[in-house]
Amino acid sequence: MSHAAAVTDQRPSTLRGASLPKWSPWAIAAGSVAVSVGIGLAAGLDSKVQWGLIAGLIFLVATYGIAAGVEGRRQAKDRIATALVWVAFLVAVVPLVSLVWVTVSRGVKVLDIYFLTHSMGIVADSQPGGGIYHAIIGSLEQVGLATIIAAPVGILTAVYLVEYGRGGLSRAITFFVDVMTGVPSIVAGLFILSLMLIFNMEPFGFAGSLALAILMMPVVVRSTEEMLKLVPNELREASLALGVPKWRTILKVVLPTSIGGIVTGVMLAIARIAGETAPVLLLVFGNRFINNNPFEGAQQSLPLYIYQQYANSAGANAAYDRAWAASLTLIAFVMILNLAARAIARWKAPKTGR
Structure with missing residues (x-):
């Protein structure tokens, strides 16, 4: 093998274009949250659910736009599909986690051995005590x-x-x-x-x-x-x-x-x-x-x-x-x-x- 051929083999392949770093989704997500918070405060939106939906929409649009500019449309479509999966996952998990958190934080107030081993009996609903x-x-x-x-x-x-x-x-x-x-x-x-x-x-x-x-x-x-x-x-x-x-x-x-x-x-x-x-x-x-x-x-x-x-x-x-x-x-x-x-x-x- 000639010296020129050896040098050619050592060059990086040109078939692979530019790609976003691995931390880019996290950076885009953080930026999306920051922008959604700003929009929510400016628009006077009190619901955190609205802030989350705005952040998700911004994340999808920003992911496609940045990926299309750096990696091309084909790779951008792949990234937007992955982003949709993650957004759907968060939409499903956040209400569940919120439900469990609220139930645990409010349920532990009276949940003890007495509560588990006693009935309501003659205890009125307006009175403390009783159990299940x-x-x-x-x-x-x-x-x-x-x-x-x-x-x-x-x-x-x-x-x-x-x-x-x-x-x-x-x-x-x-x-x-x-x-x-x-x-x-x-x-x-x-x-x-x-x-x-x-x-x-x-x-x-x-x-x-x-x-x-x-x-x-x-x-x-x-x-x-x-x-x-x-x-x-x-x-x-x-x-x-x-x-x-x-x-x-x-x-x-x-x-x-x-x-x-x-x-x-x-x-x-x-x-x-x-x-x-x-x-x-x-x-x-x-x-x-x-x-x-x-x-x-x-x-x-x-x-x-x-x-x-x-x-x-x-x-x-x-x-x-x-x-x-x-x-x-x-x-x-x-x-x-x-x-x-x-x-x-x-x-x-x-x-x-x-």
Whole structure:
């Protein structure tokens, strides 16, 4: 190789044009925030949400303009797509973080052992004291009974649709499951209420469980159906080729393979119904005292407790604080369920390596 060729090989490639430094998005974002703050103050905008929207718009426009001038339009389009993803992410995360922050900051005022182990009893809404023990028991019993009803029915329905379902019956079941997925909770409550009125029944906790089970079933069916479809057909065929009956193949091969996803779907469905208020308000009515029997008498639940305390909080800071503390407890309950679902999914996930 000649000396000229060696020198040519050492030159930087001219195929790659100029590019912005790695810190440029952060600089553009900081400049966008500064400009949006200036615009907000000059225009007299009091809402921080408006400032954030203006900053996001300025960030997108500035990113495209600077990138197009330095790197060209093609690279600018790539950067604007990335910027849109980040803006959408912030739009989704900021309200969630704000919600958690407000709930925690206001809920910790009265959240202690006493609050978790006492009921309202004879404590008036305008007075300090009282707790949510009766509401925790009511929620656990109502959601637990709903799970006992909905989980087996939903799982067996999904097994039928995936393993046996063919023809018009399968299509009809799939259609009604889709319809039930979008049914408002108040409609499920009205359905159970109509049955209670026919049989002249008084409000009781199990009635709320029936309405919650109606809301939970389609979620369990859909999640379980998707998990069963992920099981490779080779496993089924290998089991059947060994002479194992189909029912035993489902019981010993298909369900154990997908059990992690099924349990995760059930727990997410529980989290979905744990915060429902309308069916409980219609069917359970609430109770200031402890009622451990869900089959007799009115019973309390956490969502209904939050609604009643907030509705009666006019001029009473104690009721307002109790509502926020109960909200924090409910969020913690749902968060624990989600973390448990993730842990089970990871624990039962197929191991691909040593």
